[in-house]
Structure formats: structure tokens, C-alpha cells
Amino acid sequence: MTSHDNIFPGKPSRRIVIAGLAGGALMAPRVARASEKVNLVLNWTPTADHAPYYFAKAEGWYEKEGIDLTIEAGRGSGASAQRVAAGGAQLGIADMATALLARSRGSNLSAVMVVYANSPQGFYWLKSSGITGPKDFPGRSIGNPPGDASRLMWPAFARKVGIDPASVRFVNVSPQAKIQALRSKAIDITSDFYNEHDLKVREFGADLGFAPWREMGLNPYGNSVIVNGDYLAKNAETVRKFVRVSQRAFHACVGDIGPGLKALMGAVSGLDESNQRDQWKRILELMRDPTTTSVALGALDANRLKDDYDLVKAFFENVGEVDLSKFATNSFLDTSIKMPAA
Secondary structure: OOOOHHHOOOOOOOOOOOOOOOHHHHHOOOOOOOOEEEEEEOOOOOOHHHHHHHHHHHOOHHHHOOEEEEEEOOOOHHHHHHHHHOOOOOEEEEEHHHHHHHHHOOOOEEEEEEOOOOOOEEEEEEHHHOOOOHHHOOOOEEEEOOOOHHHHOHHHHHHHHOOOHHHOEEEEOOHHHHHHHHHOOOOOEEEEEHHHHHHHHHHHHHHEEEEEHHHOOOOOOOEEEEEEHHHHHHOHHHHHHHHHHHHHHHHHHHHOOHHHHHHHHHHOOOOOHHHHHHHHHHHHHHHOOHHHHHOOOOOOOHHHHHHHHHHHHHHOOOOOOOOHHHHEOOOOOOOOOOOOOO
């Protein structure tokens, strides 16, 4: 997977484009009109990885582009993909593999920007429980919400590490209750994003066990911006504006997360600033890869996307054919905005 330009504007023979959707709208003359109401449903409750959207909204950047943005909390990537596909929200945040699986089963959605170039998924446990790694998961309980992307993608992880996907028992646990459930031994294992890693290290210290997916040979794209297919076909220019404002906001937050966290915490109660700052440091690791640093912040690589699709086909049943050129695109990105190399 060394090619980054197969979906990069300027090499049309190989790039991924959403045929017939963006071209005409991008070339059409701009017409002044009232702000358009747009809903963005998040993958979970708002935390540091969502700060750039709140920052851009607070700064009036979306409004300046004619977008009246409403940001809604989510209940998992599976739920946000379902909501966007059904038209309940025009835009959403969802794990790429989860969105791919949904698309393969008929959901009308496409991906227009990658937020996590590296998988944030990981499993946590207490070493004192006798678990030394994933090989010890069989017979144990895993606590996470029903819509959690790691639960949906569990068969792929299990088979990759050589255990039976049916060998564990899932327990419904809210995101906020994961640490307490692990501490009380109500569950043996929990899944969580790498963003929250420092919180668990402080809580459990040397007793904490951790298995990041990306170090297990599974590194599918993580959180991505998805859009309803019908909406995209009719509103490609609005999508382009949303994506580029979001890119700009992420880039600003990479430079200084302070204003982003101020906007986030001004809109969302119950967040601890120091924890959110720790989260953002981990998020920077997840955002950075050769494509986002050389092509554009938010860009995906066609070869990696194909690998993600092959992963979904290999480990899931009822996976339909997906034309990747109509599922994902870099064409809405501003290629002058790149993720800093460090």
C-alpha cells in the first residue's frame, strides 16, 4: 500500500470519485441563499475528537458558508450509519469498516473524509484477572454498548487472533460505565478508543492490559465523515463546504487545541479539560499517516480502503458488492490542508 495518488485529484484514471455526483454541482455558479440546516450525528457523546466541529461552529465558519449546523450525540458507529442512511441526519461520524459493511447491505451512504487514519480500537482488561492477551479471552465477558464498532467488528478481530468469535459473552455497558464495570469485575474485558487510554492508565496503573487492533495486524480506517447518498447527489456543494471547513478546523486544533476545547466544553457539560487534552494527544497519533501528511488532512488511500473492504468480506456474512469508487472520495478535500508530519 505505497500509492497515495490513486484517489488524488490530477490522476483521474486511478482516483476514487463519486461519479456524476460532485462534478456538475462544483462547476455551477454560486447563488446567494439562506443558511441550509444540516444535522451531523456523532459516533458517540462529544469528546476531544469532536472539538474541531464545535470550534468551527463557535467561530461561525460553517455559518459563513451557508451551513446552519446542528451537532447531535450518537450511540455508536452502527447507529450513526443507520441514521444517516435513513436520512435522519445528512452527515455523520462512523467507523469506516462499519460504514462499509452497512453500504454492502444496502445502506445509502458514502464517506467523504477520514478522521482516524489509524484504528483507534483496542481491548482493555486487568492483568490480575489472569488474562495475558487475546488468546485468554474465550470464556470471558466483554462489556461495551450494543452499537459499539468493536462489537460489530469483533468477528474480524477474533479470527485474526485465532479464537472463536462465539467464545465470549457480550454485556451491554454504556461508555461512561466501562471503567467502573471493569473495576468491579462486572466484566472481564472492555473495548474502547485509544483516546481514553490515559484515563485507564491512571485508574489501573501496572495492572492494565491493552491490545490495540493496529498492533494485531488489523488497522482499518477509523472514524470518518459519512453522508446520505441522496443528500450528496443533490447538495454536493454543501458537502464540499462542510468538509473543507472541518479540515480547516482540525488543522487549527492540531496547532492549538485550547480554543477547540473551550468551544467543546462551552457546548457540552461534564467534561474534564485535562482528560480531554490527554485524549487529543492520542488523537493526533491516530490522524497521522503518509496519506494525511502528503495528500490532504482527511484523505484516504484507495489500496487501504480495498483492504478494509476485503477484511469485511472475509469475516462477515451477507456482505454485498460495493463499488468503492462510489462509496468513498477525496474529491471534496482541500489538498492545501495537510496533517503536519509531527
